[in-house]
Amino acid sequence: MTDAHTYSLQTYKGPGSRHACPACGDKLCFTFYVDENGDFLNEVVGRCNHESSCGYHYTPKQFFADNPSARHDWKENFFRVPQPVVKNTVKKQLWTIKTDIVKSTVNPEIDSDFTLFLTGLIGRENTVNIVKEYLIGVTKSRDVIFYQIDTEGRCRTGKIMKYDRKTGKRVKDEKVGGRITWVHSVLKQSSDPKLRLPAGWELTQCLFGEHLLRQYPLKNVALVESEKTAVICSSFWPEYIWLATGGKSQLNDRLQVLRGRKVVAFPDVDGYQEWKEKLSQLRGVDIVVSDVLEKEASFEDRAQHVDIADLLIRQHRKEHIEITPVERYEDPKLHPTFLKLKGLVGGCNMEELADVDNIKGPADVGYMEELALLVNELDLEVEGISRTMSNP
Template structure:
């Protein structure tokens, strides 16, 4: 029996994609329309890593969450085209503020992990208190964390619901539908209209207005943004919510800012190319950190580690020779380029004990 939508048959590696949940490449089978051959939305499909991920978002679930999009899919389009009046932006649906207020709390397994990571020698856990205040971390009854997406106008765009192991801080990926969304839950219980449309923004975007002069550190996952902010609070840590979500339309809010990208291992070339393109289009200063590329072991690369993994490792082991993950100053970037051309320059700098006149710190080039 042929169904309207079926998982794409294997036709080589090009027919398998990056999973939207675990972000492994070549493991995700998307659903296609058997009449037209068109894909459904990029999140609709099944991850082949059933034991380690278990993500499976069916066409039925997708159309239940987004009933209006069945008509668009019937015409061979994977996502609807929003119509807007010339000169006016498309309508942005938002989640009522009451739901973020109701969700706030420390009773998530992710926050339990944060409490085990930071502030061991204090009673008040000031780092975790700050993170809770900055990012409005929510929780559900089963201990999942809610990462709220709030834009620069304080509109609550979305809430991503994820479960973590409280001891290791690792995502729990073995459950079917390991990622859920607040708007999907509210639709299922009739609290949001079926016509409500998801329009995501960068995680942590609301912090831009509060800190207009601070450098922005951009990472893939919400977890990495939180860990980064906990370890290095002098920067604004934001996340795209996934490697494929580094997009110009999301980055419009970064215009005129200083931005540092921290790609996960395995994503450096893609983020370097995409980041340069977006920075030029939007208009912001861009640096792409090479620190992970320089310190990664073969095992690290195989596992696709991110900056949060290294920061957690450094905090837990209390390394006597910690790696500096802080973005290089402009002065340090120039010296790094000079050192690559002539290593003797660094020998001279080291022998003379030169320091950065702007920061007073030893100049870093590696």
């Protein structure tokens, strides 16, 4: 006898582990439910990666409920099991969280442990601006809330996380409530009927920071794994919209919102090969995968699972790079912090950005001379660069 609980979604092992969806018909987007031997239950039992546009998800439990006889000798009956009707699939309802809930938790005057760390890193003014721009919330226990808000301004959910205010590292000790929780999960259990979500409420995620795509229609995009990384990098590198997938495996249909944009992806040090392989299969989205960490990370970096934000923080503390509010400059490329970090992480076009060989060192004399001329011409303030007085 076969039980629905013995099945789980097939682990990604390359294109061969993804199949055509029985609902939308798209290839390489459907994940089978398989048993402990890797055998799949039925070619219609699985989940489509196109969460928003398709939403097909047929579980083993549903399959056995629809086909009770299939519990016995299911392999022999595979081709004789009635197939569920999947044509003319209705697009599933998009459930969201009320805007009032988001507004009530986003307050730059109240710090989470994460924003306290951020203030120590980039200053108070920049932290306040980032909280407002990314709509970062805070709980009563001073945990940070990274809301997922789509291009239409709809809140899909929020990820609640606890950080150490001194180190900026995530607190993972379950004894102090360090586990990740979700706003929608909390609201489902709320005792307040005005806040409680309906029993049938279903989650459909989007990218963290996605709402900024509408705010900055001409900016290129930088894609990272964690929300923390996106927030920190946006301070150092403001000419890009920094978005986060929320996880290494979340390279799915939600990236379709990036169509028409030039995107550079910065995977964590242990995610380069997986991201490169998965993103190469993504159709219609122009994404270059940076190999900066893959080529430059030390053994210690790999052991500590560093990301691009760790690289920028390290350089910031080593060079004492001054961070100036982006709002003072109409063109973010003229931002002093960007001008200096440009020497660390490469040029302005996407191909140069993804190529570690284009990195210039701080001792690059030609670059510093060029920067000095630019500083003098634009009347900018950059640490380590002196301005010359022009003749009247």
